[in-house]
Amino acid sequence: MLVTSLELLEDAKKNHYAVGAFNVENMEMVIAVLKAAEETKSPVIMQTTPGTIKYAGADFYFANIKAAAERASVPVVCHLDHGNNFEIAVSAFHTGYTSIMIDGSKLSFEENISLTKSVVKVCHAGGVPVEAELGRVGGKEDGLDNTKTENPFTDPGEAAEFVERTGCDSLAVAVGTAHGVYKGVPQINFDVLSKIHELVNIPLVLHGTSGVPDEQVIECIKTGVCKVNYATDLRIAFTRGIKEYIKNNPDAFDPKKYGVVAIEEVKKYTAQKMLLMAKKF
Ligand SMILES: [Zn+2]
Incomplete structure (x- = not known):
């Protein structure tokens, strides 16, 4: 079933667990994340960045995730990750995405508020929740290199004012992770x-969670984190599967043969993270 992130995250908040949000780059990764969610009976958020959308189009990703959601016995969310301007956010909303992130974290506090508010207005009118970001999560993010800048934490007082004034439904915070x-x-x-x-x-x-030790993730969930994003490690798992298969089968030419292996690698990784988050802390 395709759902919005609102009910999922509110339930996670009430019951002190978190929902995994996994970046999918292609159909195989959608299949892998769906398999993991079914196997662990976990609600799941599948998300794409604007960079990913550029690769195949939001309509393609939405169609894949919607198909997965229709097969699934668990709730599935189709989320825009790091929408970086009004047009991209609204376009994903119109495509059918059931959860939208607007990331104005590179703007000034006031500009971030006004951008976030404008996206909240459009999305809420269609019953779709909005994730916003305040403070800078470090590292590489869709081609934007923040690795050289320092990693200023989200200011708690500003966060309270930001949420109050924008009406956003969830908030990405900078607390020491990086992409x-x-x-x-x-x-x-x-x-x-x-x-x-x-x-x-x-x-x-929590953004940039690939590579963060599970104990720290658990501690974060105890401290109010209800959505945990994993992207990099899924790409690594996917590519490792293909590399290994090709290495052992250098004459292989059927994408289905190594696709199955890549799906299994991504499934194993995401299932393990889903089990970690499903525990009620
Ligand atoms: Zn992120």
Whole structure:
């Protein structure tokens, strides 16, 4: 069943667990995430960035995720990850996406508020919830390189004001994670996260979770995080499956043969993360 992220995340918040949000790049990854969700009986968010949408079109991704949702016995959300302007966000909404992120985190506080408000207005009119971002999650994000800038944490007081003024439904926070592959072990700033959790009464979202140790993810879920994003590790798992198959079968030419292996790799990874989050903390 295709649902919005609103009811899923509110339930997660009430019952102290989190819903995994997995970036899918193609049909095989949609199939893999669906299999993992079915196997673990987990609600799931499948998401695409604007960069991914550029590859095949939002309509293609929506059609794939909708088909998965119709097969599924668990709730499935089709979410826009890091919508970076009004047009992209509204276009995904019109395509049928059931959850929209508008990321104005690179703008000034006031500009971020006004952009987020404008997207909330359109999406809420159609019953679709909006995730916003305040503070900068570090690392590489869809071609934008934040690795050289420092990683300023979300200011808890600003977060409370931001949520109040924009009416957004969930908030991505910068608490020490980064997009891409980590050098060394990331360290979440739990002081900042718990302060935000105290002041902000909507589900919090953790970005850049690939490579974050599971113990830290669990701690985040205890501290108000209800949506946990994984992207990089799914790509790694997918490509590892294909590489290994081709290495062992250099004459292979049927995409279905190595596609099955890649699907299995992504399924194994996402199922393990789903089991971690499904526990009620
Ligand atoms: Zn992100």
